Amino acid sequence: MHLIDHKSVVKRMKSRLAMNIFSKSVFFAATMFALLILGVLLYRVFTQGFGYLDLQFLQSLPSRKPEQAGVYAALIGSIWLMGVVAPVSLLLGVGTAIYLEEYAKLNKMTAFIKVNISNLAGVPSIVFGLLGLTVFVRALALGTSVLAAGLTMSLLVLPIIIVASQEAIRAVPKELREASYGMGATKWQTIVRVVLPAAIPGILTGGILALSRAIGETAPLVVIGLPLFLAFLPNTLLDMITVLPMQIYNWTGRPQAEFHALAAAGIIVLLVLLIIMNSIAVLIRNKFQKRY
């Protein structure tokens, strides 16, 4: 007596195996689709913008005539913005991470700070713009300046730096700290001379990723009122700037095809800037990463 009906098992097995192969190719195709989109996006941007990309484009101020327009003001503005965001967000972010990892006691206050940071990371960027508009532009009367824009952006990227720095500090093995205490070092000496140097590659990588978020972000800057069109360069921290994504937004919003080509050329400049920064992050990670 057969307990198992072989025919039906074989029949069912066939469809199950067919399903297995079919689904594998579907899953693979879906993954490739995401990559294909990236390819199409880059191809479109490069073919549209390449014609406008020359030294003149990099050295010219924006203009009403497409053939004379350039990204110089926006590029310099983005660099000024980074000049404010980098020190402010790194100091605050690393400070917070050291406090949370080395000093904070396990109490409700600490738990609240941690929950707060993870929630802050989920707040839409445009809401940070509203905060910047009220607090920095109006209440502190900084106006639509480099400083107001930079401080707003610093708050926006702060959670990224905090989380990256926390992970880097946590990865420093306990033995290093204990050896330092054993040699008679105080807690602060241990943090500054042992923990931070060991954690610096991770912190810098997180910092660069946060900065590349900051130079690509547009919405908060529109809200705090940075101009879309600016034909002069900043001299002080209280001057107006425009930045690369704002300039791209400005050109994209115009109906003429020439300005769309300019926008594409601006996007190439922005993407090249991002690629350079990310390569630096990868280099730092590979060169200084120690395994304990």
Add this chain to the structure above:
Amino acid sequence: METQNMKSFSVQKMIQEKKKKKSAAGIVEKIMPYILFLAAAVSVLTTIGILLTLIFETFMFFDAVSIKEFFTAKKWYPFSETQGSFGILPLISGTLKVTLIATVVAVPIGLTSAIYLSEYASDRSRRIIKPILEVLAGIPTIVYGFFALTFVTPLLRDIIPSLEIFNALSPGIVIGIMITPMIASLSEDAMTAVPNSMREGALALGSTKFEVAIKVVLPAAISGIIASIVLSISRAIGETMIVAVAGGSTPNLEWNVTSSIQTMTAYIVQVSQGDAGYGTTIYYSIYAVGMTLFVFTLVMNLFAQYITRRFREEY
């Protein structure tokens, strides 16, 4: 005798100097925790600042417009002098339309990519594909906006001739593409965390790889997967530049994805770009809209955190 004196004197001096240094170090040691606490307090102050700003300015808005009108009126005509109407429903409907389209695009692609990466892909292809997905996630949103307006919209207009230049469909699809890597990478993390012994158990019982993925790994990782989807939807709700560039500026309540719309975020951008004077009702209206947006995303984020905490399966 004299030399001995000199010596003892210098030793004394050394001890005193050492003590001085120690007390200076002691002061640094004592105040550093407080200085670092101040740095940590900035993130809390940011949240308080966001809440106070939104609440305070929203109250200013409700001085001019009643709460009932804001939540029930079916028209959003802020710029009309005579018959201005501030009903947020059309803006919410615009946001939901775009978010729904994005979810429909992103969830199938993101989930299947995650299954492929965690269950099928070899180590080598995973090492190639994952960084590319990260690149896709790191592209500034204004670039996606440009892509939506100059590539996706014309392409869709070839297929659907009645599609307007500004519409809900194109930015919805592009936002979907934008959040796909987020779903893929977070879900992949959740699936990779499922222990191999469970896969091997199912395989030993005669399951195919597909059955292992769908009937064992997916249910085991479901809390992480749902959390990743909820977080991505929250990102889509708050997304600004793509809808500002390609979505248009005509708030409406229709269930039509081919016509021009306006989302909550796009409205804030539109007002910020114009010259709405400080203190006008229109100026305060962006805070009321921002508050609504903030509540939407906060609820989603808290929900995602709740799911991961509540339904996490420990192996």
